[in-house]
Amino acid sequence: MIFERRSMQSNLECFLDCTTPIVPSQFLPKTALMNLNRLWHPWDRETVEYFTLGDLWSCYGEWSAYGAGVPIILKNGETVIQYYVPYLSAIQIFTSHSSLNSFRAFREEVDARDGGIRDSLSDSCSEENENDKLWRWDGGSSEECGHDQENSWHLSDRLGHLCFEYFERSAPYGRVPLMDKINELAQKFPRLISLRSIDLSPASWMAVAWYPIYHIPTGRTVKDLSACFLTFHTLSSSFQEMEAKEDTGSAAHRKQKEGEEGIVLPPFGLATYKMHGSVWISDESGRDQERLLSLLSAADSWLKQLRVQHHDFNYFTGIRNR
Template structure:
């Protein structure tokens, strides 16, 4: 069995590549560009590309049903395809609009779901962009400014806490939530603040051909993705397409690669032996970035704590 990606990418890079969604894109009407939040979209540009959250979830539709196939080259140069199913692990969506209850929260345990909300003053204290408490310098008006202009208002958040066996695939989970939170479908990446993010848990289901017993094939991954258009210009260019002077066209698609990563049950070296040792450094670096992101937003992410061995009392 021969793969066109297996020989040019390490196993880790293959996983990151095969599980990165490329979302159908659109260009914002020029009449709407001037109304963008300049703190979130500081650059002046004639074309602003965006995607809708509904199109993002569509990228996970087939993966949720059949798994995402990841080509893997084993140490004996045998090749196989390991399939991973995505599950929504966490998401926080910040917008520029203030709902009646600025903090809307979804949490789930193995026994069911619960909703909670708090008033604007509590939201200001919990979600300041600079990560400090509301008493750390400045007035109450300064605190409100930090939330409204830089972080935005927390429209929705969800943190999965149930066991993997009690979870449903990502698309099924989103479909179950969007009835109460329609913004999960209608919001656009240009509507979201830079603090908006999601984490996807990838659990292995099977590999083809069957019959191999490899410890690392039970490895689970946790990928972190930003949801705001604010970071689109920061994405690395692949294969020199942009550098060659070609202009992107509407519908080309926006790649949403992970900015952070955590792993669980990585017992061998299948994922770390490639790319001349740089994969090990990459895992450490991506995990550190994920940890820093969570600390900056002052949130406890259950899956990250579990994957990295952090135990909370």
Template sequence: MLILDKASTQTNLECFLDCITPVVPSQFLSKSEMRKLNRLWHPWEREKVDYFTLGDLWNCYDEWSAYGVGVPISLDDGQNLIQYFVPYLSSIQIFTSNGSVNSLREDTDSTSETRDSFSDSFSDESESRWDGCSSEEGLCEQDGFWHPNDRLGNLYFQYFETSSPYGRVPLVDKISALAERYPRLMSLRSSDLSPASWMAVAWYPIYHIPMGRTSKDLNTSFLTYHTLSSSFQDMDIEDDPESGEGKSKGGESISLPPFGLATYKMQGDVWVSDKDGRDQERLVSLLSVADSWLKQLNIQHHDFNYFMGIRHG
């Protein structure tokens, strides 16, 4: 089987990062559209610029949301198994330029609330709610982000999940519900989005095949951070495969590997299975980048804080 062959040449962590990376069909911008690009976000001159639509990105998560994504894992005793994870939308911010999208705030006055920080009362074994802005209400505003900024752009949409994992719906279901009020969540193009546009996906384990094995690390949850903007594709990153930025394949597809990562309940060595320490170094690096990203945008990300053991009272 191909998936197990891949497991034999990659570490468990590398397999996870590879398996949960969406590869989105892409198209080329026309010459006239290229001339309209925001030069603050696309400073490099290129003969061709490819992009994807957010709708095509969500389609990558369709089957994963329904059945989970299988990640091949090799255990210390030599046994191979496949651990399945389901993706949940943890947070998203979409910044656009003035010309691409008017700053829409459809029906948000009565449903969104401003919060500087979140608090929670969730414990490992309980289903008590995570306090904060209601996940059912959609938008959660934070101070400072509704003001236009040339480099950040205009904040078209943001969402921060704060409910208990037990009360969440898979990513595609959440996006579908949000898109009923914000239809451009399906039609916006990555070329229209500011480099500050991003999303975080929470991956919770559901089961593994074959069943019967018990390992503390099979309960590990992951939080991955992904760019939503085409601007990162303008950089030459072929020499830096671990940079986490999107890579293009000549107008055919765009890969969006995580640029940041956090973990929860990582207690054993299943996910740090290599002998030379590269897995541990990569985990530390990805966590540091995620932390720096949130600090640059002055964001209190509820899931990140919870994964890190940070509780806001």
């Protein structure tokens, strides 16, 4: 799908607009409002809008298969459509303690029914040593690992408990598009599809790497179009409730114009790689440059607060041994 750009919209703004998901949403029944974590949802509201992670991933289905088309205006005034494919770069999901307990109870029931045979994921988590756990926290990949993980990665009640994380470390040519990676991970961790944004703590987030594949019309070699992007998105309804009051960005304009219903998930952070020339910083007022610096700073601050080593972010920003 190619989105029509607004007049006076810069190339950077257009990219962020075209790659921002608008997730189909649902409304929580009033009878369930009292069950919300008040640390994460302190507002007294008549209705609470949320989405499932499965619906979020569906937004990336077409982009994963064909690329997201972004209209780019070149320096000579010509417009080309550059396509970018999304790849899951990183994700951390934090939930409440009660959510973890209910999931463990479900797994124990399944294990008992299957003769007490644990799945390979549980085996790998229980058998790894402390050094392995530290390595996985610092940039490997891991999934829900039972009470050992809870003791190792116990955070405050406000942050919640880390129940899933994944960090991509492969070279770009060795990766599969985001939707394929999610389907692969969901086979080991089904809740990657069923969890709702209201179940997640404000610390839950993901990063998506966008790599260019081709542009139309073809036959042009435009060095500026080799730029790659890393967008950071929150996953919890806690932030969405605050952002809803400030829903005036370009993605919100797209939502209104195209009549799309759902929750807009604009990036709160951004890192770039191979961004050369003036194609991406074309705003003479300096607004693009300010936004790039602001989004980069926000991403860096987020990772530092969570004490996360993010391979792609370090590579994009030139940090090799952080």
